[in-house]
Amino acid sequence: MSYTGSGASATRKISRTLTKASRSNFYYAFLFLPRRKRDALYAVYAFCRVTDDLVDESLTLTAGAERDGAPPSAGTPLERLKSWRAELESCFRGEATHPVTQRLAEVIRDFRIPHGYFEELLNGVEMDLTKSRYATFAELQQYCYRVAGVVGLMCIEIFGYRRPATRAYAEHLGTAFQLTNILRDLAADAERGRIYLPQEDLRRFGYSDQDLLGRRMTPAFYDLMRFEVERARQFYAAARAILPAEDRRTMLAAEIMGAIYSRILGRIEAAGYDVFSSRIRLSDAHRFWLALACWARHRLRLA
Secondary structure: OOOOHHHHHHHHHHHHHHHHHHOOHHHHHHOOOOHHHHHHHHHHHHHHHHHHHOOOOOOOOOOOHHHHOOOOOOOOHHHHHHHHHHHHHHHHHOOOOOHHHHHHHHHHHHHOOOHHHHHHHHHHHHHHHHOOOOOOHHHHHHHHHHHHHHHHHHHHHHHOOOOOHHHHHHHHHHHHHHHHHHHHOHHHHHHOOOOOOOHHHHHHHOOOHHHHHOOOOOHHHHHHHHHHHHHHHHHHHHHHHHOOHHHHHHOHHHHHHHHHHHHHHHHHHHOOOOOOOOOOOOOHHHHHHHHHHHHHHHHHHHO
C-alpha cells in the first residue's frame, strides 16, 4: 500500500512532531542532515519512541489517541508489544494501519532497512518486561545491542555507507550510548526495580543490590562507577577506531550523538559519580552548540 497526498503528509508530520517534542539527543543529531534523510530518521525515531512507550505500565490513553502517534493502549505491556509486533509485520507487507508505521513503511522501502533490526529492537524492549537483573556483561551487551546497537544500524542505512566495518562502528557506538544511559539513570531504574549493571561487577567491587536500591555511595560504589565509566569510554574509542575513513563524511549525525553522550559521561564523572541527587543532563543550548561544533569540524574536514 502506498501513502500519498494529504495522508502521506500527515504521517510525516506525526513522526516529525514526536521527535521534536521529545527534544531527545537524536533531535539535535539530525538537525544538520539533508531534509530527506532527516525526515526518514524522524520516522525511525518515532517507531523507537512508540516501542519504548509500550512497556510503560502507567500508560493511559484517551480514545483515538493512536491517531496522533501514540502506542497501542489496550491490555498489559506484553499484550501491547504483541500487538505492535503484528503491526510491524503489517508494515513490512505494506499494510500498516498506524500512522507511525505507515510512514516507516516508506522509509523501509526507500532505504532498504532490514526487517531483523526492528525485530531485535522489539526483543530488547521485551527484555525490560522479563528481566530485571543481568548476571554478566555478555548478557547486558546483548541487551545494549538490541535496544541501541540496532538503532545505530538502522540509522547508518539512512546516512549511507560503503564499508561493512561501519556496521561494527554503529554497534559499538550504540553500546556506548546505552551504557551511558544506564549509568545516568541508575536511580530511576532502581525505582522500577531494575538493575542493569552486571551482577558479576557488583560482586567484584563488593556493592550489593541493596546498596544500589538504597542509593548508598560507599567506597565500593565509587570503584564500581569508575570501572563502568571506563568501560563505556572503551566502546566510544572502539567505535572511533573502526570507522573506515571513506565513511566518515556521512556519519555527521553519529558524530554529534557521540559528542553529546560523551559529554554526559564526562558530567557523570565530574559530579563525583553522584547520579542519585539529580538527573545529569545537558541543556538544550549546550546540545545545540555541541551539534554546531561537530558540524563546523565536519565542514572543515571536507573543505
